[in-house]
Amino acid sequence: MQKFARLGRLGQSLVQRRQFATVKDASLSKKVEMTNWEKGHYINYQKMSENLGIVRQRLNRPLTFAEKILYSHLDDPHNQDIERGTSYLKLRPDRVACQDATAQMAILQFMSAGLPSVATPSTVHCDHLIEAQVGGSKDLARANDINKEVYDFLSTSCAKYNIGFWRPGSGIIHQIVLENYAFPGALLIGTDSHTPNAGGLGMAAIGVGGADAVDVMAGLPWELKAPKVIGVKLTGELSGWTAPKAPDIILKVAGLLTVKGGTGAIVEYHGPGTETLSATGMATICNMGAEIGATTSLFPFNDRMYDYLRATKRQAIGDFAREYNAELHEDEGAEYDQLIEINLSELEPHINGPFTPDLATPISKFKEAVKANKWPEELKVGLIGSCTNSSYEDMSRAASIAEDAMSHGIKAKSLFTVTPGSEQIRATIERDGQLKTFEEFGGMVLANACGPCIGQWDRRDVKKGDPNSIISSYNRNFTGRNDANPATHSFVTSPDLVVAMTIAGTLNFNPLTDTLKGKDGKEFKLKAPTGAGLPANGYDPGQDTYQAPPEDRSSVNVAVSPTSDRLQLLEPFEAWNGKDATNLPILIKAQGKTTTDHISMAGPWLKYRGHLDNISNNMLIGAVNAENGEANKVKNNLTGGYGGVPDVAREYKKNGIQWVVVGDWNYGEGSSREHAALEPRHLGGIAIITRSFARIHETNLKKQGMLPLTFSNPEDYDKIGPNDTVDIKATELAVGKPITLVIHPADGGKDFDIPLSHTFNEGQIEWFKNGSALNTMAKNAKK
Secondary structure (H helix, E strand, O other): OOOEEEOOHHHHHOOOOOOOOOOOOOOOOOOOEOOOOOOOOEOOHHHHHHHHHHHHHHHOOOOOHHHHHHHHOEOOOOOOOOOOOOOEEEEOOOEEEEEHHHHHHHHHHHHHOOOOOOOOOEEEEOOOOOOEOOOHHHHHHHHHHHOHHHHHHHHHHHHHOOOEEEOOOOEOHHHHHHHHOOOOOOEEEEOOOOHHHHHHHOOEEEEOOHHHHHHHHOOOOEEEEOOEEEEEEEEOOOOHHHOOOOHHHHHHHHHHHOOOOOEOEEEEEEOHHHHHOOHHHHHHHHHHHHHHOEOEEEOOOOHHHHHHHHHOOOHHHHHHHHHOHHHOOOOOOEEEOEEEEEEHHHOOOEEEOOEOOOOEEEHHHHHHHHHHHOOOOEEEEEEEEOOOEOOHHHHHHHHHHHHHHHHOOOOOOOEEEEEOOEHHHHHHHHHHOHHHHHHHHOEEEOOOOOHHHHOOEOOOOOOOOOOEEEEEOOOOOEOOOOOOOOOEEEEEOOHHHHHHHHHHOEOOOOOOOOOEEOOOOOEEOOOOOOOOOOOOOOOOOOOOOEEOOOOOOOOOOOOOOOOOOOEOOOOOOOOOOOOOEEEEEEEEEEOOOOEHHHHEOOHHHHHHOEOHHHHHHHEOOOOEEOOOOOEOOEEOOOOOOEEOHHHHHHHHHHOOOOEEEEEOOOEOEOOOOOHHHHHHHHOOEEEEEEOOEOHHHHHHHHHOOOEEEEEOOHHHHHHOOOOOEEEEOHHHOOOOOOEEEEEEOOOOOOOEEEEEEOOOOHHHHHHHHHOOHHHHHHHHHOO
């Protein structure tokens, strides 16, 4: 494999770089707490440095920044096999963060392990269950009422098991982590695919399923296949409508790599251009790295990060990071598996979509694309905010555009919504006037939560099935994701362009070249946006929304009603019977994109995230059946008739019949939700066979005792008929060896074999044999 060296880093960027006040041979043994919200949890740069020293002696080569973070967190740096793209690393993360939709299942699994407390600092954040309907305070009150049972469960279970709890209205998990928990050089896992947002502060933050979180909460090492490292060298400086608008960078990278281009890799930004970006801008870039399938994304520590740490009352962490600075960027001569170079000075604003976040179109060519593809020209709604773009800088720049328009007597022509990323952001922009500007502009301010970005939107301005266009500064725009309307053409861009196009009310508007007509009838061009990166008067924390665990947790009770339709205690999955699986029906042969939204939809289904049987009624209802081109209509081999995917699966399970799913490329891309793996396991599936998998989903399937298998020859996908039956030679499962799939054609043709590949290691094979990773944990605990 060709390697790309990052040569002469100091020589190239020293002139542009402000010098750190580093301390030579500084003591790394001092006690600096990870966060202001906890006592007794300290940043262990000394241990990280010691681990790196061991690894350096073994490898004897320069390291990328990503490697430094991972290797400094190795459970056994002396004996760990280390080879990028091949080895499975056993790691010790510093922290765990869970959002409320995935935390329910994670905590239910943790409870079944029988431990009195989490062994790793952990937090739960209530952000996914608040539906946008009429505005912030009313929507929050409604959510507190509707979700009381779930919030009470999370609140009491967090108190019981020593977990920090951020109540509804606190804000979005990734913004809260950035403001309070992220620190340079750290390793965090989070039960959400956009966890990499914390890379904006030099942290390796990786999205995982709940089962992975349970392992780390329980004090076990976390396993990750050693990622390859893609280097993105940034040069030049952003300006005008692209300054310092980080989305345009990641939209460019996403367009270059595609949604599967980063799979199995960490994207590491470096070069003099990184010095021109704000910490929150860097966080946006890392956040959207999930859209290229990256394991995570990160930036090297610099003064912009230090400034953000200081502004968020964490200067002690910034000072400590400066002492450890030598290990908070790549070594000179470090090698990358792939290298991309982007000159920020040449970058122009991009718009991505519709229906996928990796279809990137420069603003200069967007009108042509709208016309050529016959996308609906009228812009119905513009939406800014979410975890991706709701920093103070984002809001300030967006407000400057709205103010410019209002100075000419015009306001938003399209519907317009604003989602603050946290209570701290909301309170600060309320104090400094941006919130008032948005409201005067015609905007609706939503709750500090995920809202429309994840489908929590009670949209009423169009009917389901009506083609229409919306544009947002969110991170993801899969079909139907925002409003459950498959005819909605959803586009992704920066907050700046969202506001500009909302003023025009059409997709056929380029603020860099086009004019608008003011109230006085005169033509004018919007001024390039401006805004401070950090608030001059500091951040206003707003309302106190944090619940710390009590010192005495012995009297805390966690109750789950046996009659609840939202929470359900888990029963262990059955262990493998030790035999090959034969005469398996293909539940569905999925065609084209099959994301976790297709496998386990969010939106109205989020309320069942703590009840496995109920949420399983949404399994694969969004996947397109290759047999008929329809969703949620598959053949029942027992009756010969057709039914919904979950219904047919339940019929098979009732009759003791296991089944398989056949999938296309990058199966399971999207969110980290493990329900997309739990549901097929619960309803009787044994294997998912695809051309390729998204990383998190593949791991989630393994954790639940399923077989994620790939065609050794991707074209073999076309050889299988949707109504064929198959045998899986499960007894052949061994590290590095293929498994045979026997096809029994439905038309009575001759049986034939297809080789299948997999990425199981010895430990993961034990998960399959025992029925799940959780079963394996329980079994080992009894030894």
